[in-house]
Amino acid sequence: MLDRNRHSFRIRLQGMRLAPLGSPLVPALANESIEPHQRTPNNTGRIGPSPWHRFAYRGSAAPPDTGYVFRRTDLGGFEIPATVESVAHCSYATTLMRTGVMLSTVEHLLSALRGCGVDNAYVEVDNLEVPIMDGSAEAFAEMIESAGLVDQPTARRVLLVREKVSAVSGNRSISIEPADAYEIDCVIDFPHPLIGVQHRSVTLGNGSFAREIASARTFGFIEEVEALRRANLIRGGSLDNAIVLTRDGMLNETGLRWSDEFVRHKILDIIGDLALLGMPLLGRVKAERSGHLLHAALMASLLRNRAAWEIVDLPASIGARAPALA
Numbered sequence: 359m360l361d362r363n364r365h366s367f368r369i370r371l372q373g374m375r376l377a378p379l380g381s382p383l384v385p386a387l388a389n390e391s392i393e394p395h396q397r398t399p400n401n402t403g404r405i406g407p408s409p410w411h412r413f414a415y416r417g418s419a420a421p422p423d424t425g426y427v428f429r430r431t432d433l434g435g436f437e438i439p440a441t442v443e444s445v446a447h448c449s450y451a452t453t454l455m456r457t458g459v460m461l462s463t464v465e466h467l468l469s470a471l472r473g474c475g476v477d478n479a480y481v482e483v484d485n486l487e488v489p490i491m492d493g494s495a496e497a498f499a500e501m502i503e504s505a506g507l508v509d510q511p512t513a514r515r516v517l518l519v520r521e522k523v524s525a526v527s528g529n530r531s532i533s534i535e536p537a538d539a540y541e542i543d544c545v546i547d548f549p550h551p552l553i554g555v556q557h558r559s560v561t562l563g564n565g566s567f568a569r570e571i572a573s574a575r576t577f578g579f580i581e582e583v584e585a586l587r588r589a590n591l592i593r594g595g596s597l598d599n600a601i602v603l604t605r606d607g608m609l610n611e612t613g614l615r616w617s618d619e620f621v622r623h624k625i626l627d628i629i630g631d632l633a634l635l636g637m638p639l640l641g642r643v644k645a646e647r648s649g650h651l652l653h654a655a656l657m658a659s660l661l662r663n664r665a666a667w668e669i670v671d672l673p674a675s676i677g678a679r680a681p682a683l684a
C-alpha cells in the first residue's frame with residue numbers, strides 16, 4: 359500500500375510466442391473463465407510513462423504451463439517465479455524472493471493477470487518493487503488489455519478444490535471450499551464512518567474483474583501513513599496511491615469510486631495473492647477481515663493437504679461439475 363515509487367520503473371511482459379499463426383486473438387477482458395485454452399499476452403502492448411511514474415510495459419507470450427515468472431532486468435533477467443514458495447513476507451504488501459533477490463508489491467499486478475484471464479506471462483521489472491500506480495489494478499488491467507491475449511494450444515489447467523480448507527487468526531479468517539466457479543465472498547469490518555461492515559461476492563469471469571474490482575484502490579489510515587513516512591517507508595504523493603482515511607472522513611478530494619470500494623479492494627488483494635497458486639481456482643473463497651498474512655497461511659495449508667485439491671485440465675473437468683465454466 360501507499361507510495362513506494364521513488365524510482366523509475368520499467369515493466370514488460372515477454373516470452374516465447376508459441377501460439378500457432380492464425381490463432382484467434384481474443385479480447386483480454388471478456389469471457390476469460392469460460393475459455394478452455396490457456397492464454398498469454400499477445401506480443402507487444404505498451405503504456406507509459408504515466409504522470410506519476412516513468413513506467414512501461416510490453417507484452418508477448420510465455421509457453422503453456424509457465425504461469426507467471428518475474429524477471430529482474432536490472433539483475434540480468436534474474437527470474438522469480440510467482441509461486442507460494444517464493445513468498446518472503448507479506449505485511450503491508452506481498453514480497454517475493456528467490457536466493458536473496460526480492461520483488462515487492464506484486465499483488466495488484468498478479469490480481470490483474472489472474473482477473474483478466476492470463477495464464478502464462480513473463481513480467482519484466484527493472485526494480486525491486488512493482489509500482490503502486492493509483493493503488494488499484496486498473497492500469498495493469500488496461501495494459502493487459504492493450505497487449506491483447508492469444509489462445510494457446512493447451513488446455514487450461516485449474517486447481518479444483520475438493521475439501522474445505524481454512525486459516526484463522528483471532529476474528530480473522532479465510533477459507534476455500536468446493537464450487538463450480540472461482541468465487542470470492544468477502545466481509546470487512548472497520549470502525550470508520552466510510553467503511554463499517556462491507557460484504558461483497560464476485561464470481562470471476564465474463565469481465566467481472568475489470569468491471570467490479572480492478573479500479574478499487576488500497577486504503578490506509580492517516581496514522582499509518584504518518585508512521586510509514588516517519589519510518590521512511592513512503593515518501594510523498596500518498597494521496598495519488600491510496601485512499602487515505604482520517605478519523606471521520608478521507609483526505610482525497612476525488613471521493614470514492616464506489617461506496618464499497620474498500621471491500622472491492624480486499625477482493626482484489628485476495629485474487630492477487632491466490633494467483634501465487636499458479637492457476638485459476640475452481641472453488642469458493644470466503645474471507646472475513648483477512649489480509650496478506652492469512653492469505654499466505656491459507657495457500658500453505660491448502661497445498662499441504664493433498665486430499666483437498668487436484669489439478670485438472672478444464673475441458674475434462676467441466677460438464678455437470680462446473681456448469682459456470684462450461
Ligand SMILES: [Zn+2]
Binds near residue numbers: 465576
Ligand atoms: Zn492491495
